[in-house]
Amino acid sequence: MHVQVNSHHIPGSVELHEWVGSTLEERLERFDDFLTRIEVHISDENAQKAGADDKRCQIEARPKGHQAVSVTHKAESVQLAVDGAAEKMRHALEHLMGKLDAKVLSGGELNDPLLDEQPQAVKDAMLEEEFLEKQDELDK
DSSP states (O other), X not given: OEEEEEEXXXXXXXXXXXXXXXXXXXXXXXXXXXXXXXXXXXXXXXXXSOOTTOEEEEEEEEETTSOOEEEEEEESSHHHHHHHHHHHHXXXXXXXXXXXXXXXXXXXOOOOHHXXXXXXXXXXXXXXXXXXXXXXXXXX
8 A cells, every 4th residue: 555645834744754654554554455545635724824623634545446535634733633534534444345345245245254264164054054944845
């Protein structure tokens, strides 16, 4: 997963870029195989003026084979803005993954953890269960 950090009206130091990149990689590590790239836009909306919630962090994640997912969070500091946006992105990606899992299930494919470990045993058990149900119906 590649993290690209852009800053506007905020000094874009190497430390800031490294901190943002490592924070997002840590928070979104679970989705590493699912994402191709993450773009982060950090800005100070009031430029040099002080103000409440004037730091803004927008994160755009690019899942493989899907539309980009974007979240934004405003806070009083850059750290709080990045943390809030990272948390929102984690929730958005969990939601997207849940929808994709539901599609697989509704598509008729099996979603059983044992299937990865012992695929033939799971399929045999399902066939046996189906066979026994039909036998019970015939005996009635």
